[in-house]
């Protein structure tokens with residue numbers, strides 16, 4: 001589903017490359033944690049999947065297509081197949097919970113009838129039924145992240161990418177978010193999640209790919225945050 005083939009990425013200017021000869025193959029339906037110190041290249045790897053940045057060398061494939069070679073007009077279609085979730089939620093502050101989720105469907109031209117049907121069902125999936133009329137700042141951090149996940153998933157993307165989704169949340173709330181991501185993964189959605197959060201990686205015991213200065217130093221089928229665990 002996602003394949004990195006000898007991928008390197010050097011940003012302009014001096015300094016070592018952000019990614020250095022990275023090869024990773026992720027099958028459909030896998031749940032993969034990307035771990036590593038700050039600056040090890042995790043976010044860069046995620047941005048290559050959505051073509052927010054391009055490799056300096058090597059190839060990135062998503063669903064068999066080489067991302068860097070897609071025509072510009074095909075990039076929106078690629079991004080529609082990939083839901084994204086971030087540490088800082090990125091909700092639209094002046095729209096309600098329902099409107100935030102609906103907006104993701106409006107921008108891709110889904111009919112109103114479908115939006116009216118799918119949005120409440122998705123809010124129920126993330127346990128936010130009854131909160132559709134609230135504004136984001138009337139919700140807890142964990143609830144805001146659930147809205148962001150609902151928005152990312154409402155279109156049933158093949159892939160969900162999450163960059164530090166529990167970074168602003170306490171451990172109990174984080175465990176709930178991970179539980180939700182686990183359920184989404186069970187629907188067949190491939191999940192790639194960059195994190196520093198030891199406890200969630202240890203809790204889930206999923207595949208762990210560790211980066212160190214842009215190189216893969218560990219790729220374990222079922223692991224914990226630290227290499228000695230699992």
Ligand SMILES: Nc1ncnc2c1ncn2[C@@H]1O[C@H](COP(=O)(O)OP(=O)(O)OP(=O)(O)O)[C@@H](O)[C@H]1O
Nearest residue numbers: 011012017018036037038039040041042043044045
């Ligand atoms: N737009 C950019 N321009 C120049 N250098 C960048 C850019 N984005 C990232 N870098 C550099 O690339 C390296 C990898 O950064 P990246 O954000 O991918 O790491 P990360 O593992 O996600 O870190 P963090 O956990 O702190 O988010 C760092 O040295 C960073 O300074």
